[in-house]
Amino acid sequence: MARVTATILDGKSTRDAIFSDLRTRVAALAERGVTPGLGTVLVGDDPGSHAYVRGKHRACEKVGITSIRRDLPADISQADLEAVIDELNADPACTGYIVQLPLPSHLDEGAVLERIDPAKDADGLHPVSLGRLVLGETGPLPCTPRGIVELLRRFEVPIAGANVTVVGRGVTVGRPLGLLLTRRSENATVTLCHTGTKDLAAEVSRADIVVAAAGKVGLITPEMVKPGAAVLDVGITRTEDGLAGDVAAGVREVAGHLAPMPGGVGPMTVAMLLTNTVEAAERSLAA
Numbered sequence: 435m436a437r438v439t440a441t442i443l444d445g446k447s448t449r450d451a452i453f454s455d456l457r458t459r460v461a462a463l464a465e466r467g468v469t470p471g472l473g474t475v476l477v478g479d480d481p482g483s484h485a486y487v488r489g490k491h492r493a494c495e496k497v498g499i500t501s502i503r504r505d506l507p508a509d510i511s512q513a514d515l516e517a518v519i520d521e522l523n524a525d526p527a528c529t530g531y532i533v534q535l536p537l538p539s540h541l542d543e544g545a546v547l548e549r550i551d552p553a554k555d556a557d558g559l560h561p562v563s564l565g566r567l568v569l570g571e572t573g574p575l576p577c578t579p580r581g582i583v584e585l586l587r588r589f590e591v592p593i594a595g596a597n598v599t600v601v602g603r604g605v606t607v608g609r610p611l612g613l614l615l616t617r618r619s620e621n622a623t624v625t626l627c628h629t630g631t632k633d634l635a636a637e638v639s640r641a642d643i644v645v646a647a648a649g650k651v652g653l654i655t656p657e658m659v660k661p662g663a664a665v666l667d668v669g670i671t672r673t674e675d676g677l678a679g680d681v682a683a684g685v686r687e688v689a690g691h692l693a694p695m696p697g698g699v700g701p702m703t704v705a706m707l708l709t710n711t712v713e714a715a716e717r718s719l720a721a
């Protein structure tokens with residue numbers, strides 16, 4: 435008998451469809467004299483961070499967004515980095531920007547994020563943006579959580595009423611995803627697991643949707659997953675054998691839907707960054 439495998443939540447084709455829509459919106463903005471400009475601030479030589487930033491600039495080119503790049507040395511001081519942030523805050527060509535994370539450990543990440551002008555926060559990670567998310571107000575949403583919700587919606591995976599187990603409480607994925615999924619518009623019930631969770635397998639096994647964002651290779655095994663559940667792999671670990679996700683290979687045979695790594699949630703992160711950038715420009719016109 436043929437084995438049944440999960441429907442793939444294809445982030446690449448979904449990203450391409452979103453880019454196509456954004457191209458039209460950017461052209462409409464241009465007709466009204468507005469050109470969105472996305473800036474990136476990259477500190478140090480981490481090859482992964484460099485690759486992500488390159489990907490963001492390539493994406494801007496595809497969609498027609500102007501991009502601005504600030505690559506800075508790994509040993510930059512907090513004061514010099516904050517001076518670059520102040521420059522971007524003042525630059526009218528830069529309508530939104532991001533600081534690529536993680537920053538080298540000698541830098542105060544929280545202070546850097548807080549210094550970004552909230553009106554230019556393309557990543558939705560400024561405390562004001564996160565506060566708006568808590569309050570249910572309009573504003574930029576963190577890109578990976580927004581990409582996860584968008585991917586589920588486009589593949590018609592039911593979210594309302596679903597039990598969602600999120601594994602990982604990081605500030606870019608797990609925590610804001612919990613807030614996003616519990617808004618009235620999503621209406622999911624969320625369990626947020628972390629290193630203090632007593633019985634991870636039990637929390638995963640009762641979930642209709644599992645989001646693995648712990649950065650631990652193969653953490654989610656087939657035995658843990660409820661047959662037919664949607665599983666989204668957000669973990670990326672660089673190993674000697676290449677990139678590895680948090681979800682073990684055999685999960686594909688148990689899950690109903692799978693967002694694999696690579697090719698699932700990652701491409702959606704960039705699509706949502708550009709969406710945030712275009713939406714901010716549209717909001718500025720409306721205002």
Ligand SMILES: Nc1nc2c(c(=O)[nH]1)N[C@@H](CN(C=O)c1ccc(C(=O)N[C@@H](CCC(=O)O)C(=O)O)cc1)CN2
Pocket residue numbers: 485486489532533534535536557577578606670677694695696697698699700701702703704
């Ligand atoms: N300021 C931010 N920093 C970081 C974020 C973020 O949203 N804002 N998220 C991640 C990195 N990231 C974007 O910045 C990102 C991660 C992964 C992907 C991606 O497309 N991954 C590929 C596979 C990985 C690869 O090929 O190297 C995939 O899943 O198919 C894009 C963006 C941390 N930092």
